[in-house]
Amino acid sequence: MCQIPDINLEDLGEVKLKCYQEYLKEKLKLLFPNTDVRTEWNAMRDERALNIYSPRVDVAVGPFATHQRHEFEYNEMFRIDSIRNFVERLITYNRDNLYLYGDFVEAATYDNAIYQNLNARCFMAIEIENEVSRKHLMGGAINASALGRLGVVIPWTDDKLKAFVRLVRYLHYLKEADKNTFNTTNLLIVTKEQIHTALADIIRG
DNA sequence: TTCGTATTACAGCCTCATTA
DNA sequence: TAATGAGGCTGTAATACGAA
Numbered sequence: 001m002c003q004i005p006d007i008n009l010e011d012l013g014e015v016k017l018k019c020y021q022e023y024l025k026e027k028l029k030l031l032f033p034n035t036d037v038r039t040e041w042n043a044m045r046d047e048r049a050l051n052i053y054s055p056r057v058d059v060a061v062g063p064f065a066t067h068q069r070h071e072f073e074y075n076e077m078f079r080i081d082s083i084r085n086f087v088e089r090l091i092t093y094n095r096d097n098l099y100l101y102g103d104f105v106e107a108a109t110y111d112n113a114i115y116q117n118l119n120a121r122c123f124m125a126i127e128i129e130n131e132v133s134r135k136h137l138m139g140g141a142i143n144a145s146a147l148g149r150l151g152v153v154i155p156w157t158d159d160k161l162k163a164f165v166r167l168v169r170y171l172h173y174l175k176e177a178d179k180n181t182f183n184t185t186n187l188l189i190v191t192k193e194q195i196h197t198a199l200a201d202i203i204r205g
Numbered sequence: 206t207t208c209g210t211a212t213t214a215c216a217g218c219c220t221c222a223t224t225a
Numbered sequence: 226t227a228a229t230g231a232g233g234c235t236g237t238a239a240t241a242c243g244a245a
Contacts, residue, residue, distance in 0.1 A: 040214090040240080056213065056240085136214085163230090 020192060021128060024059050027199045028124075031086060035077075035123065036062035043121055043147050057147060061124040071118050074149045078114050082202050087114065087150065089198040094188040098165055105172040108185045113150065116186040120149035128154045128192075129164075137163055145187040152188045154195060164189045 021039045028037045041060035063070045077083050088110055095107035108116075125148030127140035137153075141164065144151030155161040168189065174181035190198075 042213095042241080058214095 021058055024126065024128075024195070024199075027203065028059065028061055030203050031082060031199065032061050032077075032123075036064065038062070041122070043125075043143070057122070057125045057143065058128045059126040060122045060148070061126075062122055065119075065121050069119055070123075071120075074120065074123050077123060082205075086198055086202045089202070090150075090152065090188045090190050090195070093190045093194040093198070097161060097189045097191070098168065100161075100165060105169050108188075113186050113188070116183065117145065117149055117151075121147045122149070124148050124150045124152060126152040126154060129156060129160055137167055141167060141184065141187055142182055145182070145184055148186070150186055150188065152190055152195070154190060154192050156192065161189065161191060 025037050025039050038060050039058065041057045041064070043057055043060075063073055078087065091108065091110055091113055098105050098107045125144045127144045129137055129140050137160070141151070141153050144153050153164055155164050168184050168187065171181050171184055175183075
């Protein structure tokens with residue numbers, strides 16, 4: 001377990017992934033003081049009897065819809081200024097990242113992103129991806145998007161950022177070509193530096 | 206409470222195909 | 226031919242769960 005009260009932007013490159021996970025949880029608790037924030041959240045633990053795949057989300061913001069839907073609560077959370085500002089920042093960063101390699105994919109607007117996955121299992125599902133294969137990236141992206149009202153993927157390195165953008169472009173191409181695909185409208189690609197900056201700015205007010 | 210088992214994430218190394 | 230991207234395979238660590 002890492003005990004990191006705060007991390008400077010210039011120190012992010014030296015931080016271990018697990019430490020960053022804990023750091024992110026603590027920061028998100030400040031932004032979401034009235035809800036539960038967990039690391040390594042086992043999304044399908046209560047469905048054990050169904051014998052289905054049970055992914056663990058790196059960082060998840062509740063409330064957790066394990067026994068009932070929280071659609072209304074999530075809608076209300078988006079009305080809170082600090083949360084709305086934070087999400088808008090993430091959507092802007094996602095747009096910037098998607099357009100790094102051209103405008104093949106049109107980035108989601110605020111309304112499109114927040115109303116895409118109404119029956120989400122948590123308010124925000126964050127996956128941090130470091131040294132993993134593209135197949136792992138695909139799994140992480142799908143888990144974040146499917147489980148969270150907002151799915152956030154944090155590529156740990158520049159090449160993982162590029163891989164995530166290519167992945168979203170690929171899924172978009174499948175849709176354009178009228179093939180079976182996965183809707184990534186609520187999936188936001190945000191670097192660790194960007195989410196760090198957004199959190200710092202919003203929490204500071 | 207302890208131990209064994211199952212599951213999952215993460216990490217590293219390797220091979221293969223493609224491209225400049 | 227070297228660099229790069231992609232995927233396969235394996236080992237390790239962490240965690241949850243059930244049985245003793």
